[in-house]
Ligand SMILES: CC(=O)N[C@H]1[C@@H](OP(=O)(O)OP(=O)(O)OC[C@H]2O[C@@H](n3ccc(=O)[nH]c3=O)[C@H](O)[C@@H]2O)O[C@H](CO)[C@@H](O)[C@@H]1O[C@H](C)C(=O)N[C@@H](C)C(=O)N[C@H](CCC(=O)O)C(=O)O
């Protein structure tokens with residue numbers, strides 16, 4: 001990774017340095033400082049001090065953290081700001097975008113320090129006024145965002161994920177909360193029971209608890225219509241999106257744009273409808289049979305999605321990623337059995353784990369096995385679900401866990417597999 005500022009080249013890789021380059025020291029690469037010196041490097045910069053080398057006063061950085069909803073909320077903010085006529089960059093799980101153009105594909109949700117600064121520089125070179133970024137818990141813990149000054153920090157929710165990495169839910173919650181402990185402006189989901197934040201410069205949104213931006217009524221008809229208050233005034237927006245959790249994501253996006261831009265709330269609410277959602281997140285692939293692809297890959301994410309279709313006969317297809325949190329697996333099975341009529345357990349990205357054993361872990365949470373189908377081949381599992389969906393007009397087929405991921409990871413190899421394309425083959 002390299003960044004050029006005023007003809008000076010900054011790198012975070014000791015193997016790329018020479019006399020003319022500057023080595024950027026981070027938590028990840030401090031062990032390579034000696035090797036950088038041996039390669040002739042004379043100038044060193046701490047990653048957190050990069051802000052003194054790059055003038056970022058022309059761009060406002062908006063950071064979004066939380067277990068679920070980061071990608072969706074970030075994309076909604078990006079879409080609204082673009083529609084309001086601003087120049088904007090977006091960085092997250094699905095890649096890096098500037099003014100509606102894809103600059104880089106899927107990599108990390110939050111890049112390493114130098115990557116963040118390099119993207120911000122690119123965005124400024126293209127005259128962007130806003131830089132919207134997802135902030136993962138890994139990035140907070142590994143200090144990948146150190147040195148960035150945020151105009152606004154947004155919190156979506158904190159439930160369980162990544163316990164393979166963070167070891168305990170307490171540690172995970174603490175890491176997430178640490179992002180919200182300074183005096184930067186922040187926007188908090190007031191309905192999250194575990195979030196802790198510095199109340200200075202705090203705004204909030206929610207539905208159940210009093211908040212700055214508060215939902216007063218909503219309905220789901222041809223998408224959703226939402227009414228909310230800001231202090232005394234009432235506003236409303238509509239959207240083609242579904243699911244109560246998307247009310248939260250959209251409200252957070254509307255509130256964020258209200259906080260960081262000069263536009264008034266009426267103007268902001270008007271363009272919400274243009275945002276159709278993110279591909280692979282609650283994406284309707286077919287109406288008859290009714291088939292949805294979604295990225296839910298945690299017990300809470302699954303519960304949110306399944307709950308939204310309580311009035312239907314749910315046929316759910318899912319697995320769980322290998323080399324990731326194992327304890328979430330039976331909990332995911334349990335959520336499926338609480339809501340679904342038919343459960344098809346399959347493979348997600350097994351990585352270096354045995355997919356049969358991952359499936360076994362999931363099935364431990366499924367008490368009633370009458371309507372359980374185990375199909376290790378994901379393509380075949382999707383086909384079976386669609387066949388069942390065709391037989392029952394009151395059904396919905398929910399294919400969860402991989403969203404728009406373009407491949408299945410087996411060992412360290414990536415095999416092309418797109419859930420949406422598999423669905424389209426059979427309808
Ligand atoms: C567990 C984890 O997060 N590992 C990250 C960590 O890896 P690492 O410490 O092994 O990296 P490394 O290869 O030793 O290199 C570290 C640094 O040393 C430098 N280096 C390396 C070799 C050398 O000779 N000289 C040298 O200077 C490298 O340029 C680099 O800057 O640092 C690397 C870059 O510094 C990351 O790419 C890597 O992420 C791995 C690939 C990863 O998969 N991370 C996932 C778990 C992750 O971060 N996911 C989150 C959240 C996902 C979500 O919820 O959506 C994300 O933000 O994407």
Ligand SMILES: Nc1ncnc2c1ncn2[C@@H]1O[C@H](COP(=O)(O)OP(=O)(O)OP(=O)(O)O)[C@@H](O)[C@H]1O
Pocket residue numbers: 066067068069070071072073093109134156157245246248249280281282294295296297300301302304305403
């Ligand atoms: N606000 C929310 N609350 C709970 N669940 C949500 C919320 N928003 C989205 N979800 C569920 O989580 C899934 C992932 O959503 P999204 O990609 O927006 O989250 P993310 O935080 O970026 O996830 P990741 O960290 O894996 O990239 C969605 O497909 C949906 O099932």
Ligand SMILES: N[C@H](CCC[C@H](N)C(=O)O)C(=O)O
Pocket residue numbers: 093297320321322324348349401402405
């Ligand atoms: N981006 C997240 C979610 C991936 C979800 C699932 N498809 C998996 O592989 O576990 C992660 O890296 O944990």
Ligand SMILES: [Mg+2]
Pocket residue numbers: 070071092093094109134
């Ligand atoms: Mg994401």
